[in-house]
Amino acid sequence: MRILVTRTDAIGDVVLTLPLCGFLKRQIPGTTICILARTYTKAVVDVSDSIDEFLDYERLMALPADQQVQTLKSHQFDAIIHLVTLKHMTEMAYKAGIGIRIGTWSRPYHWLQCNRLVWLRRRQSDLHEATLHFKLMKPLVREPIPKNLWEYYNLTNFAPLPDHYLQLQNTDKFTIILHPLSNKNALEWSLESFSELIGLLDPERYRIFITGSEKEQIELEPWVKSLPSHVIDLTGQLPLPLLITFINGVDGLLAGSTGPMHLAAACGINTLGLFPNYKPKNAGRWGPLGPRTDFIETQTDTLDSVSPEAVFTRIQRWKKMERNNG
Template sequence: MNIPGTIILSRPDNLGDAVLTLPLAGAIKARSPGTRIIALVKRYTEPLWRHCTHVDGTLALEDLQAAGTDAPEHLKKVGADTIIHVFPQRDVANWAKQAGIPLRIGTSHRSWHWTTCNRRIDFSRKNSDLHEAQLNFKLLAPFGMVVPELQTLAPLMGLHLPQADVAVRHLLMPDRINVILHPLKVTGAAWGLANFGDLIRAMDPARYHILLTGTQAEAEVYRSALPVDLPHVTDTGGALSLEQLMALIGQVDALVAASTGPLHIAAASGIRTVGLFNMRRPLHPGRWAPLGPDARVLVQDPDCPQCKRGQPCDCITRIPIARVLELLPQ
């Protein structure tokens, strides 16, 4: 089957998931440069999609929800030939069918897709050994496209970070190695604030400038545990829009975080990225490792028996500070 003229990629999901969907858009454009790609996403992730060269426009899930019964008409106006439900969302699936989008592709593992999708692909994310970015390619099977090798995906990202404005540039120290530490995360295992605090104290102030990032709510948590008042630390928590955070990532030398959206943005941008993981499925690095030319992953024990049993495990917190320091630019 030929790739249609206009495709909606529906991924109204979190930031890291969005980054790992960008190669899907890149592969479609590589195969069919004239295809128009519209991303249906959560509003807060729109700046990311808008800075992807493969994406021609965005739709915010929240705008469709606000439209109520008119949501299918809003989708119809896009003129899409196909919608690919990369992240299954029941309302979106119903709207797409009501809008009369001719080809509606989704996984067969969501019950509502049996009444809303006319091409259902049988695969399981939970039990797969593939990376998240590779799993997305399963949904391109109707176009005769196969799952690519993992190392081929980073060049398909097409992510170009925004220019830094004056406020962002003023956060940097040109005579230091600028490193972002993103200490908190929404889901999955975390390295722990105690470790981040020890890392900050271990980083030579004459060499490194540390920038802490996070939402306002996250900053209120980490400020009570981290040495934010040290002279080589700049706390940006709650002060940056996503656009500004992306621009800042594009200006620094490295970023350290567990599996978060900023980790994946940093890897895609090409800077040194240090990702901290445990080996418990399905949140292990085999599924969620950052993709980029200078991305690195640290785990404490690749054969952790507790992780292998699928039990809650804190082995990530035992990754030594020294191993992180070894991976930072010198």
């Protein structure tokens, strides 16, 4: 069976799609899973064995309408799961003649163009986003949702990391990434709070890295220059494939509700996420999903109520990752 899943939004959304894909592959032997996603998220797909093929959403949408349908048809998908609801993709899948088209009752445009409907209202749900994905597998798999969803991330294909970065990780100190920004996609802890936290982290015990995109590097530059000399600035240096590998090689990561936070959880390292306490942005819906995860929810409309001392207390509980470097 060839199954297409759609998740055309951000890095974290694609990360949280991996458990469903891995579970489907285990439950339906011989299944090929393809994801329709944005170009910049491809590195997430490449590192995981849960997905076999990548269909570039932006390239598909750049084609004339008739070629879009023909392209979709050429992949000979047996089923499509609309994890993200896009009216034009619903119509395209219908015109392409995909046999099983799974959508939700809550989207009226799914009523005529999907032939398998699941009752699902995301905004009102108390379930985690990754668990909501599993609700949409019912027309294909009747098995109960597994308990430890992180067992199905299947991150194995890490890009080689240049020696310079490997040496930065080669220390007896606890290595921790602080990822301050979110591209304005989530609430952000103040840079002043990050600075206070850095002051609490003993440089004899912790090796601290700051990460961020090239765009965020410009925004963070004045702040980074104000930090103590032992803090290592990696902003703008790591394209996504290398960032994933670097995250996998450290002991912990602190961030808001961002893609790197979800990647850290998927890699299985110590992960602390900072969240608002209101739906649908809270940790219950978007919290880090992994074997060593934790979160703090704010008591106000911002993250200002989260103190550096509270974050430091959580980080102190973390244990250094045990790795076989042989």
